[in-house]
Amino acid sequence: MEPIKIGLLGLxxxxxxxxxxxxxxxxxxxxxxxxxxxxxxxxxxYFNPNLIHGLDQIIHISKDAWxxxxxxxxxxxxxxxGGDTIARDLILKAIENGKQIVTANKAxxxxxxxxxxxxxxxxxxxxxxxxxxxxxxxxxxxxREGLTANHIHWIAGIIxxxxxxxxxxxxxxxxxFEEVLAEAQACGYAEADPTFDVMGIDAxxxxxxxxxxxxxxxxxxxxxxxxxxNHIDPIDVAYAQELGYRIKLVGITKHVDTxxxxxxxxxxxxxxxxxxxxxxxxxxxxxxxxxVGSTLYYGAGAGSEPTASAVxxxxxxxxxxxxxxxxxxxxxxxxxxxxxxxxxxxxxxxVETAYYLRLNVEDKVGVMAGIASILATEGISIEAIQQKxxxxxxxxxxxxxxxxxVTELCMNKAIQRIxxxxxxxxxxxxxRLEQLDS
Amino acid sequence: MEPIKIGLLGLxxxxxxxxxxxxxxxxxxxxxxxxxxxxxxxxxxYFNPNLIHGLDQIIHISKDAWxxxxxxxxxxxxxxxGGDTIARDLILKAIENGKQIVTANKAxxxxxxxxxxxxxxxxxxxxxxxxxxxxxxxxxxxxREGLTANHIHWIAGIIxxxxxxxxxxxxxxxxxFEEVLAEAQACGYAEADPTFDVMGIDAxxxxxxxxxxxxxxxxxxxxxxxxxxNHIDPIDVAYAQELGYRIKLVGITKHVDTxxxxxxxxxxxxxxxxxxxxxxxxxxxxxxxxxVGSTLYYGAGAGSEPTASAVxxxxxxxxxxxxxxxxxxxxxxxxxxxxxxxxxxxxxxxVETAYYLRLNVEDKVGVMAGIASILATEGISIEAIQQKxxxxxxxxxxxxxxxxxVTELCMNKAIQRIxxxxxxxxxxxxxRLEQLDS
Numbered sequence: 001m002e003p004i005k006i007g008l009l010g011l012x013x014x015x016x017x018x019x020x021x022x023x024x025x026x027x028x029x030x031x032x033x034x035x036x037x038x039x040x041x042x043x044x045x046y047f048n049p050n051l052i053h054g055l056d057q058i059i060h061i062s063k064d065a066w067x068x069x070x071x072x073x074x075x076x077x078x079x080x081x082g083g084d085t086i087a088r089d090l091i092l093k094a095i096e097n098g099k100q101i102v103t104a105n106k107a108x109x110x111x112x113x114x115x116x117x118x119x120x121x122x123x124x125x126x127x128x129x130x131x132x133x134x135x136x137x138x139x140x141x142x143x144r145e146g147l148t149a150n151h152i153h154w155i156a157g158i159i160x161x162x163x164x165x166x167x168x169x170x171x172x173x174x175x176x177f178e179e180v181l182a183e184a185q186a187c188g189y190a191e192a193d194p195t196f197d198v199m200g201i202d203a204x205x206x207x208x209x210x211x212x213x214x215x216x217x218x219x220x221x222x223x224x225x226x227x228x229x230n231h232i233d234p235i236d237v238a239y240a241q242e243l244g245y246r247i248k249l250v251g252i253t254k255h256v257d258t259x260x261x262x263x264x265x266x267x268x269x270x271x272x273x274x275x276x277x278x279x280x281x282x283x284x285x286x287x288x289x290x291x292v293g294s295t296l297y298y299g300a301g302a303g304s305e306p307t308a309s310a311v312x313x314x315x316x317x318x319x320x321x322x323x324x325x326x327x328x329x330x331x332x333x334x335x336x337x338x339x340x341x342x343x344x345x346x347x348x349x350x351v352e353t354a355y356y357l358r359l360n361v362e363d364k365v366g367v368m369a370g371i372a373s374i375l376a377t378e379g380i381s382i383e384a385i386q387q388k389x390x391x392x393x394x395x396x397x398x399x400x401x402x403x404x405x406v407t408e409l410c411m412n413k414a415i416q417r418i419x420x421x422x423x424x425x426x427x428x429x430x431x432r433l434e435q436l437d438s
Numbered sequence: 439m440e441p442i443k444i445g446l447l448g449l450x451x452x453x454x455x456x457x458x459x460x461x462x463x464x465x466x467x468x469x470x471x472x473x474x475x476x477x478x479x480x481x482x483x484y485f486n487p488n489l490i491h492g493l494d495q496i497i498h499i500s501k502d503a504w505x506x507x508x509x510x511x512x513x514x515x516x517x518x519x520g521g522d523t524i525a526r527d528l529i530l531k532a533i534e535n536g537k538q539i540v541t542a543n544k545a546x547x548x549x550x551x552x553x554x555x556x557x558x559x560x561x562x563x564x565x566x567x568x569x570x571x572x573x574x575x576x577x578x579x580x581x582r583e584g585l586t587a588n589h590i591h592w593i594a595g596i597i598x599x600x601x602x603x604x605x606x607x608x609x610x611x612x613x614x615f616e617e618v619l620a621e622a623q624a625c626g627y628a629e630a631d632p633t634f635d636v637m638g639i640d641a642x643x644x645x646x647x648x649x650x651x652x653x654x655x656x657x658x659x660x661x662x663x664x665x666x667x668n669h670i671d672p673i674d675v676a677y678a679q680e681l682g683y684r685i686k687l688v689g690i691t692k693h694v695d696t697x698x699x700x701x702x703x704x705x706x707x708x709x710x711x712x713x714x715x716x717x718x719x720x721x722x723x724x725x726x727x728x729x730v731g732s733t734l735y736y737g738a739g740a741g742s743e744p745t746a747s748a749v750x751x752x753x754x755x756x757x758x759x760x761x762x763x764x765x766x767x768x769x770x771x772x773x774x775x776x777x778x779x780x781x782x783x784x785x786x787x788x789v790e791t792a793y794y795l796r797l798n799v800e801d802k803v804g805v806m807a808g809i810a811s812i813l814a815t816e817g818i819s820i821e822a823i824q825q826k827x828x829x830x831x832x833x834x835x836x837x838x839x840x841x842x843x844v845t846e847l848c849m850n851k852a853i854q855r856i857x858x859x860x861x862x863x864x865x866x867x868x869x870r871l872e873q874l875d876s
Contacts, residue, residue, distance in 0.1 A: 021587050021729045031654060031777035032586045034765060130584075136730035138584025146568075146576025148470045149459050149750030216469060274736060277715060284734075291459045292574035292737060292747035296722075298712060299733035309730035312587030324762045327472060339469035 003036030004319050007074035009065050009090060010081040011047035014104050017304030018311050019055055033316045043068045069094045076318055078311060079103040088112050095119045102314040104131035104307055110205035110221040117332040124326040128314035133206040134159055134283045136306030137299040138313065143213050144334040150289030152214040154254035156436055159206045161281035161301045162190045162197035163229050163249040168279045170237050171246060177232060199228035200249060200264035207251035211262055215255055216335035217343055225348040227265035236358060236429060239400050240268050246276040259344035261351050268356050268433040275436060286436065349409040358429040360396040367423040378414040380406045396425050402433060441474030442757050445512035447503050447528060448519040449485035452542050455742030456749050457493055471754045481506045507532045514756055516749060517541040526550050533557045540752040542569035542745055548643035548659040555770040562764040566752035571644040572597055572721045574744030575737040576751065581651045581725065582772040588727030590652040592692035594874055597644045599719035599739045600628045600635035601667050601687040606717040608675050609684060615670060637666035638687060638702040645689035649700055653693055654773035655781055663786040665703035674796060674867060677838050678706050684714040685869065697782035699789050706794050706871040713874060724874065787847040796867040798834040805861045816852040818844045834863050840871060
């Protein structure tokens with residue numbers, strides 16, 4: 001069988017990695033796929049010729065992405081430009097032209113996936129997006145195909161490497177957020193504009209996709225509650241560790257009686273949990289299904305070749321299903337389009353979690369009684385309490401509390417009242433706590 | 439589309455779990471598969487009616503497995519009998535009858551898979567076997583489809599839950615092998631005949647399958663080096679822990695310059711490695727690919743519903759590819775049948791690993807020099823050395839050494855010579871040590 005012809009859009013980090021992997025492992029990939037895979041046409045605004053050796057001598061490279069999308073020889077378009085404007089227009093045009101699509105673009109899928117998949121379905125083509133979530137970890141395949149037997153209860157993932165790197169450094173070296181971030185930027189681990197990573201937006205894109213596939217709901221990026229790690233104080237990282245927990249930026253989506261939770265925020269995770277031990281830039285996704293129980297998927301969540309690994313796996317998958325009638329292919333969002341559900345997404349006030357609280361209090365009789373009475377009124381029960389030693393000469397002592405599960409609404413009310421108490425100073429620090437058991 | 443009809447062979451632990459999952463999640467599974475899945479005919483020597491409620495009222499159950507295999511209405515045969523005699527005959531007959539096959543039978547695939555896949559290929563049917571390795575963890579799918587882009591360097595897996603449970607108890611509670619095994623048998627975690635689990639045979643079946651899929655080599659169960667955990671002394675578990683390692687029964691297969699390593703044995707794993715933290719009955723498989731780097735897959739490796747989760751995922755996969763022409767399906771062993779490789783399997787003497795050694799020596803001048811000189815002659819360099827305190831009144835003291843990597847052949851020679859030394863008592867305890875870095 002003659003090689004399948006690929007059109008490649010973008011030759012940056014992931015595009016370069018894809019070229020290199022397809023070139024280096026060409027023979028081994030063809031031995032698996034039963035067919036060669038050939039990049040026949042590529043477009044990029046610019047690319048580093050040192051990164052991709054001699055590429056322009058073997059394939060046609062231009063700056064015209066539309067020429068690639070309209071090239072009749074090209075059967076599969078691999079979109080590695082990123083962003084959700086030009087990339088969207090190019091993909092929609094490629095679909096109109098009957099091309100199969102492979103993309104690593106999480107923002108695009110999270111925000112415009114519903115429309116893109118509908119267009120693809122109408123045209124009978126596939127849009128594959130394994131590389132959009134957790135880089136090289138085949139988590140989309142695991143959820144969409146490996147766990148089809150299960151009613152999924154919840155997913156919790158460390159799905160942003162930069163945020164995980166920062167929190168790992170804060171814990172292991174006692175450094176503060178700004179210092180680690182600055183170093184990560186200097187080393188190229190973090191983007192010049194780190195907002196997407198540290199504010200949880202990138203993780204929210206990925207969580208949107210995971211939730212949709214797990215529960216058969218439309219992609220609803222705008223409904224994700226998103227909170228970053230920029231406000232995490234090293235003292236809380238240290239106190240959490242003393243209590244047997246690690247603070248991680250997690251994406252959590254949960255199927256509860258009243259609907260679907262969809263939230264990205266820092267959380268305390270118990271140390272014995274594997275997820276708490278995923279350090280540095282690594283990613284991991286923990287899935288709880290009713291039949292399988294807990295399964296965890298771990299690996300590099302970003303980077304040139306790990307992401308390319310997922311892109312190329314998608315290309316092989318697409319090649320394999322070219323002759324399959326579209327209704328026998330794996331549905332884009334795991335569930336058949338007509339079988340999607342409209343389960344409501346809960347607001348963060350409706351979400352129930354346990355909490356870690358840190359207050360600065362005066363070490364006086366009756367202070368604790370006042371706080372405990374407010375918590376009791378709001379139905380919040382205390383799991384553990386620790387009064388730290390008073391720093392020399394300080395009037396205020398840190399008081400740490402772990403609570404049982406309660407709705408965010410009740411916790412908000414309680415904190416608002418506690419902050420008005422005379423012997424409590426400043427704001428209450430509040431970080432959610434997830435036991436992650438079934 | 440009308441439901442697909444399944445013939446089920448075996449209604450034991452996994453068979454019962456499969457019925458229960460298919461019944462409980464029927465609607466959700468059909469929403470994914472686009473088609474109902476109906477067990478229309480089942481055969482079992484005996485089954486527990488309390489486990490599978492009202493089953494005999496909805497499906498046809500008999501003791502005649504051949505009637506199921508020959509039932510023209512049945513499109514997919516799900517073999518959950520186990521063993522490699524009757525199960526093999528039934529599967530070969532079902533293939534001859536043009537049925538698709540799903541099986542959880544690791545022994546059968548490891549020992550007779552080459553012939554079974556050949557027969558299936560000739561007939562244009564699929565034999566799916568996700569449940570044969572690591573229960574509910576979709577590791578076959580990850581390796582065969584998720585990592586197609588990669589040249590796989592090595593795989594290391596904790597793929598026997600019983601052995602992992604015993605080693606975990608030995609470490610956390612300081613108990614000895616026989617005691618924990620007896621308890622595991624009493625609780626039903628371990629089989630009445632635990633040989634397959636504790637001697638590494640079950641893990642060797644699974645490793646055979648993983649190696650074949652990773653490297654594109656035929657299944658060669660008879661070439662796996664297999665060593666059990668029955669000789670592990672609690673003192674070595676404790677010493678390993680003092681040195682920052684945990685002892686695990688691992689299946690390791692590695693692509694090295696001279697061929698393929700294929701071995702199951704206890705090994706010291708560094709504590710910071712996630713694999714070292716996989717405890718109790720849980721399983722995990724760590725895969726090292728050239729593009730993706732390290733990825734790890736964790737979950738329940740056995741049990742009724744976790745295994746059923748994999749069986750049902752395979753059924754859905756098979757349903758989806760019913761209309762695909764056979765040459766576009768994922769090849770049974772990941773590589774196209776005509777593209778399999780005949781890389782040699784190395785003997786254990788050719789394998790290079792690091793070692794943990796424990797000797798009982800007399801605390802005398804010159805003893806260490808004698809040992810060190812033998813190691814040096816065999817080209818073995820010492821990474822760390824610890825002389826333990828002499829127990830009160832004892833003439834002999836334990837000497838612990840960690841070595842750098844060396845071939846097993848050299849280590850055998852060195853140990854043989856060391857054991858002849860006058861001031862060394864008894865046998866040298868030797869456990870391999872795996873750093874598991876890339």
